[in-house]
Amino acid sequence: MQPSLTLGIESSCDETGVALYHSEKGLLAHTLYSQVKLHAEYGGVVPELASRDHIRKLLPLIHQTIEDAQIDSKDITGIGYTAGPGLMGALLSGAAVARSLAYAWKIPAVGVHHMEGHLLAPMLEENKPEFPFVCLLISGGHSMIIRVDGIGQYKLLGDTLDDAAGEAFDKTAKMLGLGYPGGPEVSKLATRGETGRYIFPRPMVDRPGLDMSFSGLKTFTLNTWLAAKKQGDDSDQTKADICRAFEISVAETLAIKCKRALEQEGLNRLVVSGGVSANREIRKKLDALMAKRKGEAFYPRLEFCTDNGAMIAYAAAKRLDAGEHNDLNFACRPRWHLEDLSSI
Structure with a gap:
């Protein structure tokens, strides 16, 4: 099997995360933007504001992550995005960007379960x-x-x-x-x-x-x-x-x-x-x-305990490498049981 390079996008709530995971070299780069200051004055997450901020930040973060990894976008072989659970508008923001890039780059994309991402986050460490x-x-x-x-x-x-x-x-x-x-x-x-x-x-x-x-x-x-x-x-x-x-x-x-x-x-x-x-x-x-x-x-290391793109990139890479992918008619699931996931 040829090595794969997966772009991961996390946008389930109030953090915008992007990462690149290589099947042989591991995590190449990751970036994260937190909306804490945006929501602080309200004492909690405002879903509409969260969605709009994801839209503003996603493409700049993707460009930055690609630059930090010192790769070309043509090297990316697949994309993973958080499809649930989470805030519906926030999920759709990341999913729409991911699906659009997958269509433009002619590569497969897969929706990732947010909690599976967290569950597998320790796999990014040396001691797995x-x-x-x-x-x-x-x-x-x-x-x-x-x-x-x-x-x-x-x-x-x-x-x-x-x-x-x-x-x-x-x-x-x-x-x-x-x-x-x-x-x-x-x-x-x-x-x-x-x-x-x-x-x-x-x-x-x-x-x-x-x-x-x-x-x-x-x-x-x-x-x-x-x-x-x-x-x-x-x-x-x-x-x-x-x-x-x-x-x-x-x-x-x-x-x-x-x-x-x-x-x-x-x-x-x-x-x-x-x-x-x-x-x-x-x-x-x-x-x-x-x-x-x-x-x-x-x-997980402390920076990967909270929401991040690295855990989504890893989970997506494993599913894409196993042959999974979703159609262009994507759907997000704000409620989604872990036990509903397929085994690979």
Whole structure:
């Protein structure tokens, strides 16, 4: 088989990512533009603004990535784009650009599942996990535990019943009057918090199964903050202590669920990916879990934890090399189950 060179485009939400992945040389170049400043004044992502910004930024980023990789556009053999899940307008922005370029360059294109991109992101590292493994996918919209036997061979073991872990972080930040995006702000403040001043519950660990729920924890956090304010204790230190207790609760809950999943599946390799996988406390708890089990935890590098083009380029390259591609009459899927993907 001739070497392939895949252009990857990510535009599912508020980050515009572009990358080039070579089947033999690996990742050649990647660029990323974040819309955080654009949405900050609204306290969250505004879908219409996100879509318009993707349209403005995509072609300049593609040109920059091609230039950084020191290749010619004629060298590109295929294109991958995020087809879902995500914001419909944002998805269509990236898909339309990708399909147009594929048509103009007469090369195949394939729609990539956003969460498959995250799941496979650790494959971009030198120390790659071998199949099979258990994957913990934690982001702003998803908290899932999955058994992975190969690309496209996914079995959902546990899911979030309400707020995902990242969503709970963001909502907690908003309740405490912290900045946007909220998750990193909670984690930053938590580093100054006193461990043990507050003890928060570990949701759903007292019942069997691998499903998760963080909505109640969010409410518990709010009630703790309101009680502190009522007593006249609304200091920055109290906020930090509450953030610390919240973060430890999430990290330990995820560790308990991952331990159960590994024992249930008889596996000892854990992949952790998605935006929340950058959290230091969560990594600390999961590393300790795997060290005790004499297993190994795998993570993407920090820049590939959040949305990026590199993970889409990699996932697309694997599917294109296996002969998959989509017709010109493309469709995006804001809701799309991982288990619906084909095995390659």
